[in-house]
Amino acid sequence: MVVAEGQLKGSFKGFKNRDTIFEFYGGRKWRQAEYKYHYHYAYMPRANVIQENGCYVLRVDGMNDAVEVHPA
Template identity: 40%
Template sequence: MQGYEIVHSSQIDGEFEGFNDEVLFQLMDGTCWVQDEYNYWYHYSYCPQVNILRGNGRLYIQVDGQNEIVPVRQIDSVIKSRISGEFKGWEGETSYELMNGQVWQQSHYKYKYKYAHNPEVLIYNPGGGHIMQVAGTSAKVRRVK
């Protein structure tokens, strides 16, 4: 893209389902980037190549040669674990125990059914509270143990 310089290149670690709001992008090189501005754009790809671009004093992520970009910032304190047992989505006050012993509870109402057994979990705080990302869905959470 003209006017931008590539400052970092890697691959998404797993599925990419586009941009939304405060989405976490975990890269195969171990770095994590969080979407810094709301922009919805759906594009599915498995382990796509990504570029972190610098332009206009900000950083952006560009996926797999697409023209869409979104502002991002690097985030360091990401909790990575798995849910002990079944994940059945979000029901309003859902709690999940992680294999690392922590227990997290949904803090804002959201209903979405999604089933997975022992799925990987990423928990991060983009600035307005913690978000748990699991099985292609996410919800705001708070730690209860």
């Protein structure tokens, strides 16, 4: 089930650590919930948060990888 979708604000530099915040236009923020490092630069990429198996997963256009997130 898609929980949030749209464009991320500003420069996206991939997944880093549990302090990383992803903000959608409209103000909704998500915090990375697991340590996963994957560098990928994009400016205002389209993204969505999907609820699957009881957790939230952020998927960003142009990346084959996804990361678990929590509402921030």
